[in-house]
Amino acid sequence: MTRRRLPCLAALLALAAPPAMADGFGFRTPSGNIYCNGSVDGGDLSCTIVSRDTGSAPAGIACPAGNELHVDMLQTGAVRAGCGGPSGRPSAYTDVAEYGATAAFGRISCVSQRTGFECRNADGRGFLLSRAAQRIW
Known part of the structure; x- marks a missing residue:
């Protein structure tokens, strides 16, 4: 499989970040069901999945189906997760992490499949x- 790189961080900022958000960026997956935002320096990344199948939350996370699941990651250390309220709305971000794309945000690397x-x-x-499963390690 050939992997494409996500647009470079500067391109994400130029396309997605209004002046008030000059210190951050945001993007979504093609389905709009997962969206992420982070800091320009690559220090952190936060992602949310809007719609999940019943019973698919990671072990130890109480998050009923119908509620958003949020994950937060720093360049090092454990991933934190939490449950948000029901929204049912996909992200409005216009920058898309196409399937097969990879990217590095500081010392965080991601792949969209x-x-x-x-x-x-x-x-x-x-x-x-x-949608089918969420895992944290």
């Missing part, structure tokens, strides 16, 4: 988000 969106930090900690 039809089977899910996966990111890892410098410690090898990470997450996988998809």
Whole structure:
């Protein structure tokens, strides 16, 4: 499989960040079901999955189906996760991480695939988000 790189961080900023958000960026997967935002320096990345199958939350996370699941990651250390309220609305971000694209945000690397969106930090900690399953390691 040939992997395409996500647009460089500067391109994401130029396309997506209004002046008030000059210190951050945002993008979504092609389905609009997963969206992420982070800081320009690559220090952190936060992603949300809007719609999940019943019973698909990671072990130890109480997040009923119908509620958004949020994950937060730094360049090193454990991934944090939490449950948000129901929204049912896909992201309005216009920058898209096409399937097969890869990107690095500082020491965080991500890949967008039809089977899910996966990111890892410098410690090898990470997450996988998809409608069918969510994992944190």
